[in-house]
Amino acid sequence: MGYRSEVVFIVAKEVMPQFLVTMAKSPEARKMCFSETDTRIKDYCGEGNILFNWAAIKWYEGYEPIDAIVDFMDWCDNEHIAVDDDEQEAINFYRFLRVGEETDDNVARGWAFSDVCIERSIAF
Numbered sequence: 001m002g003y004r005s006e007v008v009f010i011v012a013k014e015v016m017p018q019f020l021v022t023m024a025k026s027p028e029a030r031k032m033c034f035s036e037t038d039t040r041i042k043d044y045c046g047e048g049n050i051l052f053n054w055a056a057i058k059w060y061e062g063y064e065p066i067d068a069i070v071d072f073m074d075w076c077d078n079e080h081i082a083v084d085d086d087e088q089e090a091i092n093f094y095r096f097l098r099v100g101e102e103t104d105d106n107v108a109r110g111w112a113f114s115d116v117c118i119e120r121s122i123a124f
Helices: 013-025 027-034 064-078
Strands: 005-011 040-044 050-057 080-083 086-090 094-098 107-109
Touching: 005 013, 013 027, 013 064, 027 064, 040 086, 064 094
Parallel strands: none
Antiparallel strands: 005 050, 005 094, 040 050, 080 086, 094 107
């Protein structure tokens, strides 16, 4: 069965051109994002943004589609883009959250859509 995670990945329209380049280079990542999501919301919180959600995915680096998305996030973390005649950090235009099976296995990347966050609580 393997270790599973829940993942939410949101790409804002400002970095969508680079994301589409990533998808063009990786048919497996394109299939994962556009055919194998549990939830995909087009125009999430604004026209041109896309939210992807996988409820129980094997998110292991070393798998080609995962590596393609990680490479895209790495690009965003290190690049500046022109937005409305202003240069901004691309890290501000995506959000990635992963919650693993272990209670301390949480990953958050990107600064966009900060209202999308990880919450763990005890229910009784």
